[in-house]
Amino acid sequence: MSADTLYDKVWDQHKVADLPNGQDQLFIGLHLIHEVTSPQPFSELRERGIEVPYPERNVATVDHIVPTQPEGRERPLADESAEGMLTALERNTSESDIQFYGLDSEKQGITHVVAPELGLTQPGMTVVCGDSHTATHGAFGSIAFGIGTSQVRDVLASQCVAADKADVRRIETEGRLGPGVHSKDLILKIIAELGVDGGVGYVYEYGGEAIRDLSMEERLAVCNMSIEGGARAGYINPDETTYEFLRGREFAPEGEAFEERKAYWESIRSDPDADYDDVVHLDVSDLAPMVTWGTNPGQAVGVSEPVPAPADLPEGKREAARTAQDHTGVEPGEPMAGYDIDVAFLGTCTNGRVSDFREAAAVLEGREVHDDVRALAVPGSQTVKSKLEAEGIDEVFREAGFDWREAGCSMCLAMNDDSLEGDERCASSSNRNYVGRQGSKDGRTVLMSPAMVAAAAVAGEVTDVREMEGGA
Numbered sequence: 001m002s003a004d005t006l007y008d009k010v011w012d013q014h015k016v017a018d019l020p021n022g023q024d025q026l027f028i029g030l031h032l033i034h035e036v037t038s039p040q041p042f043s044e045l046r047e048r049g050i051e052v053p054y055p056e057r058n059v060a061t062v063d064h065i066v067p068t069q070p071e072g073r074e075r076p077l078a079d080e081s082a083e084g085m086l087t088a089l090e091r092n093t094s095e096s097d098i099q100f101y102g103l104d105s106e107k108q109g110i111t112h113v114v115a116p117e118l119g120l121t122q123p124g125m126t127v128v129c130g131d132s133h134t135a136t137h138g139a140f141g142s143i144a145f146g147i148g149t150s151q152v153r154d155v156l157a158s159q160c161v162a163a164d165k166a167d168v169r170r171i172e173t174e175g176r177l178g179p180g181v182h183s184k185d186l187i188l189k190i191i192a193e194l195g196v197d198g199g200v201g202y203v204y205e206y207g208g209e210a211i212r213d214l215s216m217e218e219r220l221a222v223c224n225m226s227i228e229g230g231a232r233a234g235y236i237n238p239d240e241t242t243y244e245f246l247r248g249r250e251f252a253p254e255g256e257a258f259e260e261r262k263a264y265w266e267s268i269r270s271d272p273d274a275d276y277d278d279v280v281h282l283d284v285s286d287l288a289p290m291v292t293w294g295t296n297p298g299q300a301v302g303v304s305e306p307v308p309a310p311a312d313l314p315e316g317k318r319e320a321a322r323t324a325q326d327h328t329g330v331e332p333g334e335p336m337a338g339y340d341i342d343v344a345f346l347g348t349c350t351n352g353r354v355s356d357f358r359e360a361a362a363v364l365e366g367r368e369v370h371d372d373v374r375a376l377a378v379p380g381s382q383t384v385k386s387k388l389e390a391e392g393i394d395e396v397f398r399e400a401g402f403d404w405r406e407a408g409c410s411m412c413l414a415m416n417d418d419s420l421e422g423d424e425r426c427a428s429s430s431n432r433n434y435v436g437r438q439g440s441k442d443g444r445t446v447l448m449s450p451a452m453v454a455a456a457a458v459a460g461e462v463t464d465v466r467e468m469e470g471g472a
């Protein structure tokens with residue numbers, strides 16, 4: 001009887017060779033490409049006269065630099081460097097025969113939103129992208145990880161990458177999430193418990209009751225933030241939720257072929273007696289909505305719990321906490337609930353999917369964004385946007401006073417015009433709260449779930465969504 005994890009099985013099936021330096025050469029089933037990390041690798045291929053051998057295993061989108069106002073998307077883009085990156089990607093993908101969902105495509109969007117919704121990401125695959133949030137795709141039971149620019153070049157040239165196999169830590173959730181508590185809260189809790197470096201050297205296998213209960217979209221949000229916990233990748237064993245999500249998607253197998261694939265997908269699940277390098281148990285039955293108080297995603301507490309005093313933290317975390325609290329202006333001993341916010345931002349590859357907007361809309365229905373708040377709703381893809389529009393959800397957002405935008409990374413990292421100003425505090429459904437992340441060096445980011453962003457937008461302050469109708 002074997003006792004392998006999904007990670008062991010999928011790794012072994014994709015291993016091409018043992019490399020002399022001790023790494024493994026892995027074949028890559030799906031390489032995702034965006035405009036920021038691809039120009040250089042394509043230039044190197046061109047210089048060396050190398051052609052992409054498996055164009056059909058490469059798919060590109062434009063996401064980081066795109067304007068989210070419809071008029072801003074006309075060509076040439078006003079920002080010259082953005083226009084340069086987009087033009088390069090157009091040329092590179094067309095010369096290499098690679099599918100590109102550009103600004104003129106109704107499927108354009110954030111890489112990590114587009115590939116899952118088109119059924120490109122499937123269980124048992126190896127998925128890479130020159131982007132740290134590639135771990136998102138592990139939600140399907142694939143091995144998915146971010147790679148650097150030189151590896152992007154290697155993958156384009158050979159469809160292979162040299163990689164080190166990590167250890168596997170099973171994160172076993174116990175109990176179920178309560179009403180108004182979402183998968184974003186769960187992953188923020190995991191990172192708060194294990195630390196932003198806690199996952200170094202590991203991939204995380206998320207499991208247990210609370211994970212089993214999650215929809216695919218909620219699972220994507222969990223795996224998305226694996227990297228924020230220091231883990232190279234994160235994954236969830238595929239199950240009926242995964243298969244039902246895939247059925248009927250554009251690139252998913254059909255009919256008989258689907259059933260055959262499903263048998264394979266079942267076979268790669270971790271064995272019941274799999275050997276893990278580490279196991280962590282986490283009871284989530286009393287979990288409250290989580291919010292960050294600092295400048296890394298692990299500096300998070302339940303919305304009504306007191307923010308810790310640096311002196312009360314373990315030695316290694318004190319200095320970072322002090323610096324973070326200086327920046328965010330948050331007082332230890334007080335809860336985050338009640339802090340004014342200036343901006344509400346809903347979107348990104350963490351929480352820019354259809355269900356995220358539905359959850360937020362349930363809170364916004366019949367309510368208005370607070371007068372002192374500017375609120376931005378940025379769907380993760382144009383597909384998400386059109387689905388929401390078909391359901392009339394855009395109207396809920398517009399009527400509440402949100403700006404309803406076109407798809408892109410937007411204020412997650414402000415590589416376009418969507419940016420915090422001065423020391424604005426932003427209730428954000430994104431995944432990073434580093435200093436300067438949202439475009440202003442003094443800007444302050446409070447990470448939270450989409451429902452919590454909606455609640456904060458209405459209240460004008462950080463607030464427990466469970467106390468609002470529609471939030472629980």
Ligand SMILES: CC(C)[C@H](C(=O)O)[C@@H](O)C(=O)O
Pocket residue numbers: 036037064130131132133146413
């Ligand atoms: C621009 C890109 C390389 C970067 C990443 O790797 O994650 C970005 O997506 C981010 O979230 O900071």
Ligand code: SF4
Pocket residue numbers: 063064110131133348349350408409412413430431
């Ligand atoms: S939405 Fe944010 S985290 Fe995701 S790929 Fe874009 S910039 Fe990176």
